[in-house]
Amino acid sequence: MIIGRRKLIAGLGAGxxxxxxxxxxxxxxxxxxxxxxxxxTRDAQRLxxxxxxxxxxxxxxxxxxxxxxxxxxxxxxxxxRRHLANGFADWRLTVGGMVARPLSLSIADLQxxxxxxQITRHDCVEGWSAIGQWxxxxxxxxxxxxxxxxxxxxxxxxxxxxxxxxxxxxxxxxIEAMHPQTIMAWRMNGQPLPERHGAPLRLRVERQLGYKHxxxxxxxxxxxxxxxxxGGKGGFWEDRxxxxxxxxx
Amino acid sequence: MRRxxxxxxxxxWLNVVAVFxxxxxxxxxxxxxxxxxxxxxxxxPDQPWLHIYATRGGEGVLRVxxxxxETTGVLGVWExxxxxxxxxxxxxxxxxxxxxxxxxxxxxxLGAWLLVIAGVLYLLWSLANRHVWRDxxxxxxxxxxxxxxxDIKDHARLRLPRGEAAARYxxxxxxxxxxxxxxxxxxxVLTGLGMSPMMxxxxxxxxxxFGGRQSARSVHFIAAFLLxxxxxxxxxxxxxxxxxxxxxxxxxxxxxxxxxxGDTP
Numbered sequence: 001m002i003i004g005r006r007k008l009i010a011g012l013g014a015g016x017x018x019x020x021x022x023x024x025x026x027x028x029x030x031x032x033x034x035x036x037x038x039x040x041t042r043d044a045q046r047l048x049x050x051x052x053x054x055x056x057x058x059x060x061x062x063x064x065x066x067x068x069x070x071x072x073x074x075x076x077x078x079x080x081r082r083h084l085a086n087g088f089a090d091w092r093l094t095v096g097g098m099v100a101r102p103l104s105l106s107i108a109d110l111q112x113x114x115x116x117x118q119i120t121r122h123d124c125v126e127g128w129s130a131i132g133q134w135x136x137x138x139x140x141x142x143x144x145x146x147x148x149x150x151x152x153x154x155x156x157x158x159x160x161x162x163x164x165x166x167x168x169x170x171x172x173x174x175i176e177a178m179h180p181q182t183i184m185a186w187r188m189n190g191q192p193l194p195e196r197h198g199a200p201l202r203l204r205v206e207r208q209l210g211y212k213h214x215x216x217x218x219x220x221x222x223x224x225x226x227x228x229x230x231g232g233k234g235g236f237w238e239d240r241x242x243x244x245x246x247x248x249x
Numbered sequence: 250m251r252r253x254x255x256x257x258x259x260x261x262w263l264n265v266v267a268v269f270x271x272x273x274x275x276x277x278x279x280x281x282x283x284x285x286x287x288x289x290x291x292x293x294p295d296q297p298w299l300h301i302y303a304t305r306g307g308e309g310v311l312r313v314x315x316x317x318x319e320t321t322g323v324l325g326v327w328e329x330x331x332x333x334x335x336x337x338x339x340x341x342x343x344x345x346x347x348x349x350x351x352x353x354x355x356x357x358x359l360g361a362w363l364l365v366i367a368g369v370l371y372l373l374w375s376l377a378n379r380h381v382w383r384d385x386x387x388x389x390x391x392x393x394x395x396x397x398x399x400d401i402k403d404h405a406r407l408r409l410p411r412g413e414a415a416a417r418y419x420x421x422x423x424x425x426x427x428x429x430x431x432x433x434x435x436x437x438v439l440t441g442l443g444m445s446p447m448m449x450x451x452x453x454x455x456x457x458x459f460g461g462r463q464s465a466r467s468v469h470f471i472a473a474f475l476l477x478x479x480x481x482x483x484x485x486x487x488x489x490x491x492x493x494x495x496x497x498x499x500x501x502x503x504x505x506x507x508x509x510x511g512d513t514p
Contacts, residue, residue: 123444
C-alpha cells in the first residue's frame with residue numbers, strides 16, 4: 001500500500017514537471033535564448049567542418065525510385081501555364097543587386113555554360129530524405145560573371161510560386177553560395193526539371209535542408225542584409241512559420 | 250553520510266531538464282514525419298519499418314514491421330480539449346504542446362547543447378577525479394556471471410542492499426549507468442549529428458557507421474526509447490529504495506544508510 005501511494009505521488013510529480021516544462025519554454029527569455037542558438041549552431045558547425053567539404057554523392061542505383069515532391073508543386077498562374085506550354089523558351093533568370101554587371105539569362109543561355117551533375121540526398125526539415133540526380137549551372141559561375149561586390153554577404157532567390165499572395169523566396173550566405181555543389185539545376189534524373197520539382201530552374205544547396213532549395217527561380221539578388229526584405233527573416237518559411245534561417249542541421 | 254559529489258548532482262539535475270526537453274521536443278519533430286526507415290533515403294513513397302498513423306475510420310495505429318497495434322486515444326488519434334487530432338504523439342507528450350516543427354527544433358537544439366556541453370564537462374571531470382574508475386567500473390568479481398545472477402535475483406525480489414553496501418552502486422546499477430553514459434548518450438549525439446546535412450558533408454563516417462541518414466534517424470529514435478526505459482526503471486528503483494532519502498542525497502548529497510536487517514532504526 002505504501003508503495004502504491006508513493007507511486008501515485010511520483011506520478012503526480014512527473015505530470016506537473018511535464019506540464020511545467022512546456023510552460024517554462026514558452027516564455028520570452030527561454031524562447032529568445034533558443035532562437036539565438038541558430039547562429040551559434042552555424043558557427044559551431046563551421047568551426048569543426050571544412051567549408052568546402054562536399055555533400056555525399058551517390059551511385060545511380062542508390063537513387064530513390066520515386067522522389068517525393070514537397071511545397072509548391074506548380075505555379076498557379078496563366079503566365080506559368082504559357083511558359084510550361086512553350087517549354088520555358090521565354091523564361092528569364094535575372095542576376096542583380098550588388099553586382100557590377102547585372103544579367104538576364106534564358107534557360108538555353110544557362111545550358112551553354114559550364115555544368116555540374118551530381119547525385120545527392122535531399123533532406124527535408126520534416127525528417128524524410130530522397131536521392132536524385134541534378135544537373136545545373138554552378139551558382140559561383142553566375143556570381144563571378146556578374147562581378148559581385150566585396151560587401152555582398154547573402155544571395156537571395158526570388159521565385160514564381162507563392163502561398164496565397166506571399167511569394168516564395170530564400171537566402172543563403174556567401175560560403176554556401178560559392179560552394180562547388182551549389183547549382184541552379186535545370187535537369188533532374190536525366191530529364192528536364194519536372195514541374196512539381198520546380199521547372200524550369202531550382203536551387204540545389206546540398207549542405208542545407210530542403211526548404212532552402214528554392215524552386216521556380218526567376219531572380220538572384222546579391223545583398224548585404226535581408227532584414228528589410230519581405231518579413232525580414234531571410235526566407236518564406238522563416239517569415240511564415242519561424243523556421244531557422246540556418247538550415248545546416 | 251555523504252553520497253554523490255557536487256559534479257554528479259549538478260549534472261543529474263541539468264540532465265533532467267535537458268533530457269525532458271529533448272524527449273518532448275523530439276516527439277514534436279517526429280510528428281512532422283511519423284515514419285522510420287532503414288538506409289540512405291526514405292520518404293512517403295518508400296516502405297517504413299515503423300509508422301504511426303490514423304486510418305480512414307478514425308483509428309490510431311502503430312505499425313512496427315508487419316505488426317499492427319491499435320492505439321486510438323494515445324498514438325495516431327487522440328483528443329485535445331474535446332477535439333480529435335490525428336498527429337502521432339499526443340499534445341501532453343510534446344513540446345510545445347501544439348504542433349510547431351520550428352519551435353520543436355528550436356527547443357531540441359537548446360536541449361542538445363545543454364546535454365552535450367554538460368555531458369562533456371562531466372565526463373572530463375569524472376575521468377579526472379577518477380569517479381568512473383572508483384564508483385562506476387564494476388570489479389572483475391562483480392561481473393562474474395554468478396555474482397551478476399545473484400544481483401539480478403535480488404533485484405527481482407526487490408531485495409536491495411542495506412547498510413554500508415547501499416552507499417555504493419551495485420553491479421547492475423553500474424552496468425546500467427555505464428551503458429547510458431558510454432553507449433546510449435554517445436549514440437544519441439552521433440545519430441543526431443548524422444541527420445545534419447552540414448555535418449554529413451564533413452563527417453561522412455557517421456553515415457557509414459549507421460548505414461545512412463534514415464538509419465541514423467531510426468537509431469536516434471531507438472536510443473531515445475532506451476533512454477526512456479532507463480528513466481522509468483531508474484524512477485522505479487528510487488521509489489523502491491526510499492524516494493525521500495534517495496532524492497535528498499541527489500540534492501544535498503546527504504544519505505541516510507538503510508539499517509541492516511534486524512537492527513532497530
